Amino acid sequence: MGKKLIFGLGGLVLGVILTLGIFWLAAPSLMMMEDESNYDFDETVERFDEELDNAGWSVLEIHDMQEILDGHGHDVDQIKIYELCSSEYSANILELDDERIVSPLMPCRVSVYEKSDGNTYISRMNSSLFAMPFGGVINDTMQVAAEETEDVIDELID
Secondary structure (H helix, E strand, O other), X not given: OHHHHHXXXXXXXXXXXXXXXXXXXXXXXXXXXXXXXXXXXXXXXXXXXXXXXXXXXXXXXXXXXXXXXXXOOOOOOOEEEEEEEOHHHHHHHHOOHHHHHHHHHOOEEXXXXXXXXXXXXXXXXXXXXXXXXXXXXXXXXXXXXXXXXXXXXXXXXX
8 A cells, every 4th residue: 555655646746747847848839929921021010000900909119129129230130029909908907906917918019020031920929828827807808809919910821
């Protein structure tokens, strides 16, 4: 009976360690999402702007990182980081004291960039995954916002 208990506990501990190890290795690909655009950089940016407008999302800021870094003596491929906002979804979260804890994740950010392979990509945080542990208003709101953002991006990658 003692050996079975020791082997059982040892198996449990090994299982937990392996699960944590797999999660550690998979976490980056789960937290961030990247898709190749069907278009070149300029057309992706143009179409993305149009799709955001059609979806009713506000663009608070566009950071042209190539231009910014060039001003500091660095040469990088084209990359624009969009700060996106839906006033409805933002208000759902920010009007409640306990939900404001996720405000550092706001506004939503989406990047459009070129890689050395010459292709254009769109990346963003996996908002659906990030929202789940919070539950309640945060999860409900971020799930809908993530779905709408994915609908916009799908127009560029499908």
